[in-house]
């Protein structure tokens with residue numbers, strides 16, 4: 001989906017014009033994948049734009065950095081203020097927010113420690129990641145021939161740019177085979193997650209998701225779904241999921257900030273079916289919450305005051 005340019009990008013504490021938001025070709029992160037990043041959504045609500053769980057995302061950014069000894073030179077509060085300013089200055093009612101902290105220009109070589117940590121935040125209007133049709137009718141997924149990277153190869157707890165080459169390989173393979181998205185198994189053969197989403201399986205009305213130890217990112221949407229499900233009286237159980245559990249599921253859905261809550265209607269030729277009742281209930285609650293239509297969850301909304 002093409003990026004819609006806006007006026008300004010926040011770079012290391014300053015607002016710069018969109019076309020000037022550039023980095024040097026010798027930036028360390030470009031060569032060695034030394035960037036940590038977040039994907040966040042801001043939704044239009046009756047009280048103006050609201051960023052969903054902004055603080056939690058920025059705290060995860062800090063934690064991702066910590067794993068790679070990358071101290072982010074801006075506090076979470078400073079990055080929250082920057083995000084607000086950016087949404088206001090670009091006059092957006094809803095948008096995607098992409099903060100990234102990365103090792104910049106300095107030395108070339110694997111050790112990044114002499115290189116500065118640059119921080120930028122970009123915002124732009126972004127529709128449904130897997131498409132509106134996917135949200136309504138579900139996606140077709142394949143199990144990737146690429147395995148999820150092992151926690152002792154690259155920790156899934158770090159949302160680090162270099163790790164995404166693993167997701168890129170799986171996504172490309174899926175698209176070339178005619179599917180919308182890929183599910184990745186870990187090195188033991190259990191379901192880890194999709195290329196940018198966590199996975200949930202419903203069987204006999206019960207909801208299951210792989211534990212983080214299976215190699216999935218601790219998704220903020222995963223956590224949101226778990227809370228919604230518990231509040232609806234149907235708490236999620238963490239369980240090792242095998243590929244046959246996918247084939248035999250009554251419902252499957254994936255979730256993430258970009259993909260929101262997207263039903264899965266087929267896995268490698270096994271029909272799961274149109275979005276089922278559990279998926280639909282969680283999806284509609286999710287959209288009500290992010291759009292500020294459910295006061296019970298206002299704590300998760302970070303309203304951008306005008």
Ligand SMILES: Cc1ncc(COP(=O)(O)O)c(C=O)c1O
Nearest residue numbers: 196197198217219220221256257
């Ligand atoms: C690999 C991967 N898994 C899961 C997710 C979902 O995480 P979240 O719900 O925090 O967006 C993402 C997106 O950030 C991701 O990249």
